[in-house]
Amino acid sequence: MSTPVDEVVEICRDLLRIDTTNTGDNATSAGERAAAEYVAAKLDEVGIAAEIYESAPGRASVVTRIEGTDPSRDALLVHGHLDVVPAEADEWTAHPFGGEISDGFLWGRGAIDMKDFDAMVLAVVRDWARTGVRPPRDIVLAFTADEEAGGEYGAHFLVDKHRDLLDGCTEAVGEVGGFSYTVSKDVRLYLVETAEKGINWLRLHARGRPGHGSMVHDDNAVTALAEAVARVGQHRFPVVMTPTVRAFLEHLSDALGIELDTDDPEIAIAKLGPIANLIGATIRNTANPTRLDAGYKDNVIPSRASATIDCRTLPGQADLFLEQLREVIGPDLEIEHVQRQPALETTFDGALVDAMAAALRAEDPGARPVPYMLSGGTDAKAFQRLGIRCFGFAPLQLPPDLNFSALFHGIDERVPVEGLQFGVRVLDRFMRNS
Known part of the structure; x- marks a missing residue:
């Protein structure tokens, strides 16, 4: 059997x-x-x-x-x-x-x-x-x-x-x-x-004046979008220690025999090797550009350009995160919610x-x-x-x-x-x- x-x-x-x-x-x-x-x-x-x-x-x-x-x-x-x-x-x-x-x-x-x-x-x-x-x-x-x-x-x-x-x-x-x-031969966490982060898939829309690609053009939707997307991709949101993450890092510091600096938890996280990226993403809200969409012809400046941003928010942080994100992208871009589920x-x-x-x-x-x-x-x-x-x-x-x-x-x-x-x-x- x-x-x-x-x-x-x-x-x-x-x-x-x-x-x-x-x-x-x-x-x-x-x-x-x-x-x-x-x-x-x-x-x-x-x-x-x-x-x-x-x-x-x-x-x-x-x-x-x-x-x-x-x-x-x-x-x-x-x-x-x-x-x-x-x-x-x-x-x-x-x-x-x-x-x-x-x-x-x-x-x-x-x-x-x-x-x-x-x-x-x-x-x-x-x-x-x-x-x-x-x-x-x-x-x-x-x-x-x-x-x-x-x-x-x-x-x-x-x-x-x-x-x-x-x-x-x-x-x-x-x-x-x-x-x-694996911590050692005899200890495995x-x-x-x-806990899990919230999902907020956003679409950013920039609008501008359409025109011929050969002209000097200072109201370009693609340019406005690209600048905002670059700012989002390079931005690091503040560290926030939730109860779950704090508990994990305390267990980790005890197992590894290191001191935990709650003001700079990335020092402890860096010692995690293969799972450092997984844990490192849980000490702050994140926003990563994943898709771009603009234009319909090589020599036409479009009136609209869009980007998808994959945002993940910590428990209790969803509203504050959107305020912080708006500061990063600026006041002129439209934000559309594609998928929104809580932490x-x-x-x-x-x-x-x-x-x-x-x-x-x-x-x-x-x-x-x-x-x-x-x-x-x-x-x-x-x-x-x-x-x-x-x-x-x-x-x-x-x-x-x-x-x-x-x-x-x-x-x-x-x-x-x-x-x-x-x-x-x-x-x-x-x-x-x-």
């Missing part, structure tokens, strides 16, 4: 070989339907009834509920998304949809974001169904569409149109957390996400956190679970609308030299096979005792 450790690699390979590319446009996205059908079939194979919910053609999520032994307890939501960001095959060492195993890693787009966790969950509950295990409380499993473009066709759709599926859920776990950071933050305590810590320590005696803030956003933004307390806990034990944060949306995304197997053992323990 297969065990979760045996199955998790095979299931993850299968999922990686299903192209679920999400471009942010339904016309060009591959859609999640094939992956949703695979998930539903894997559950049905062991007698777990699951439903597929399609928000638009091909944009499919899967939801099921596993009944626990104590119906008086609130339910736990375990969620993972099925979509992935685009990948250019010629940039990769291994094909991004090949599911190749090489050098101890399983390669493919979605290997850590986040078909690895989907595979862990499937492997665990399939084993439970075969062996008659029931969790202590109801567990709702949600495999969602569209997380990579804000969740409109996935998690937000479920919250808006199928809220009853989440009845009783008061806590949730999903991406990105539970991964290791495991970063559990208790999240909860405390690092309670029975659920204790269960995470116990599961990690049972598999790794050197584990030290610590809270941290994710610089990006997840489907938790949708589920928190129902008052659900959300954590990132997709456990992985990582090689000390792996640049984990660079793999998210990067080339050569891969997950260590042994780390994946470690993760499924931890998740099994956690879900049995949550």
Whole structure:
């Protein structure tokens, strides 16, 4: 009989070989339907009834509920998304949809974001169904569409149109957390996400007087936009120490045996190596230009030029950030809100956190679970609308030299096979005792 450790690699390979590319446009996205059908079939194979919910053609999520032994307890939501960001095959060492195993890693787009966790969950509950295990409380499993473009066709759709599926859920776990950071041979910090920054995708619009490209022109929309975008890209917003980030840095300074200067936390963060960029983005609000759009002919000065700015805000900072951004770009540009979702933050305590810590320590005696803030956003933004307390806990034990944060949306995304197997053992323990 297969065990979760045996199955998790095979299931993850299968999922990686299903192209679920999400471009942010339904016309060009591959859609999640094939992956949703695979998930539903894997559950049905062991007698777990699951439903597929399609928000638009091909944009499919899967939801099921596993009944626990104590119906008086609130339910736990375990969620993972099925979509992935685009990948250019010629940039990769291994094909991004090949599911190749090489050098101890399983390669493919979605290997850590986040078909690895989907595979862990499937492997665990399939084993439970075969062996008659029931969790202590109801567990709702949600495999969602569209997380990579804000969740409109996935998690937000479920919250808006199928809220009853989440009845009783008061806590949730999903991406990105539970991964290791090696301090020494005997000590590893495991970063559990208790907070994540808010999303505010903005479009800046500059207007000017159109004209012939051969003329002297002092009212050029492209020039005005370019100057503003350059200022945004070069600007550094002030350092703000939120409770989660302060707690993480205090744990870090204790583990590394260094003093923490709260006025200059970047000194401590610089010692983090591969995850310094991930943590460094959580001590301030950020704004990064990502797209430009202007003009329709080489010799015509356009009347309008636009740029997209990816802004991420700390908890409680959204309104102040917009004031600060306006000072940077100046008074003349129009600001359009394309996507706006709030930051999240909860405390690092309670029975659920204790269960995470116990599961990690049972598999790794050197584990030290610590809270941290994710610089990006997840489907938790949708589920928190129902008052659900959300954590990132997709456990992985990582090689000390792996640049984990660079793999998210990067080339050569891969997950260590042994780390994946470690993760499924931890998740099994956690879900049995949550």
